Amino acid sequence: MATTQRPLTLGVVADDFTGATDVASMLVRAGMRTVLVIGVPAEPPPQADAVVVALKSRTIAPAEAVAQSLAAWDWLRAAGARQCYFKYCSTFDSTPQGNIGPVTQALLARTGGDFTIACPAFPENGRTIYRGHLFVGDQLLSESGMRHHPLTPMTDANLVRVLQAQTQLRVGLLGHEATGAGAEAVRERMAALRAEGVAVAVADAVRNEDLLALAEACADLPLVTAGSGLALGLPAAYATRGWLQPDAAAGDTGAVGGLAAVLSGSCSAATNAQVQRWLDDRRPAWRIDPLAAAGEEAIADAALDWAGPRLADGPVLVYATASPDEVRRVQQALGVQQAGERVERILAHTARRLHDAGVRRFVVAGGESSGAVTAALGVGQLRIGVTIAPGVPWCRAADRPLALALKSGNFGTVDFFARALELQA
Known part of the structure; x- marks a missing residue:
């Protein structure tokens, strides 16, 4: 670095x-x-x-x-x-x-x-x-x-x-x-x-x-x-003030190749629209059901079973993004905090399994989801790279070839997921 x-x-x-x-x-x-x-x-x-x-x-x-x-x-x-x-x-x-x-x-x-x-x-x-x-x-x-x-x-x-x-x-x-x-x-x-x-x-x-x-x-x-x-x-x-000499190459972190996946836990209006665009484009997607009877690791295993055969053909989306009415239904069943934490744990387990399967480019939607995924992948330090959309850059783990785009739920245009992945192709 x-x-x-x-x-x-x-x-x-x-x-x-x-x-x-x-x-x-x-x-x-x-x-x-x-x-x-x-x-x-x-x-x-x-x-x-x-x-x-x-x-x-x-x-x-x-x-x-x-x-x-x-x-x-x-x-x-x-x-x-x-x-x-x-x-x-x-x-x-x-x-x-x-x-x-x-x-x-x-x-x-x-x-x-x-x-x-x-x-x-x-x-x-x-x-x-x-x-x-x-x-x-x-x-x-x-x-x-x-x-x-x-x-x-x-x-x-x-x-x-x-x-x-x-x-x-x-x-x-x-x-x-x-x-x-x-x-x-x-x-x-x-x-x-x-x-x-x-x-x-x-x-x-x-x-x-x-x-x-x-x-x-x-x-x-x-x-x-x-x-x-x-x-x-x-x-x-x-x-x-003489404190800084700006560097035009400050965001040069190099490209990371390999398999790619999108993990979405945000339920904001912007992320709902981004997930819907992915679905409308008939891209592969697997929806997490927080109310499923299976344990969190079992749900992650099921996500990988679905994603595994598809990764070689292109990026996949695993998402818990839902409408406000659906979110309220889950929160009423599990409790507000418990519902969010369950989704975070499922996404964390899923991220680890996808990484073990060779995924090296992750787009993650939602602040809490991003925290869970980076912790699950053992990332402690990131170099900040090229901007995908205002406020959202590609980042690279300081210790290995692993690229992460960590998106606030409210940010990005409807085609954000696809555009992000094109910049790290």
């Missing part, structure tokens, strides 16, 4: 696996040599411009999410990271208890800061913020498919209100009057908010240019919190 002797500039704490690859993809795209590690390793961070720590903290108890996030930042800070970036989903997935607010509050204290921003906007993927309200495409967050999310239903699009319910810090608005007027206007508005006692400001952003202005104005803050969109502007801001 190519390394650099330059000091670590950015340390990212990501609250799930697909969010980690999402932000890493943005950094690589802007020329930062970026490595992703899964969990907090015992050894020192690898040499890179940016290191992203992928946690699985989005939906766990707030106190545990705080503990894991602080441990990740302490590890990154020990390696010399200049700035901490807390990465969460572009749909601000959380509950009234957290975890975005509690983690932000803890990291702000740990980094010694007194002010930060909250900005999940990512206009390229249709996530925009105006007057503090988050839009998914043309819909308010509360009117989008996220209102049906099984673990973090988002029923309020007002992020100032959502975040204020989660933290003791005072939350305010950094409106488009500032973000749309450039970095100096953002700095002036941040100073005014600080003077008013605001510690976290939800930042409007409706264009990439707004994110670039925010990045330039916020590059000197000890902590920023955002989706992946803000990462587009940070490398340039670091370069102007």
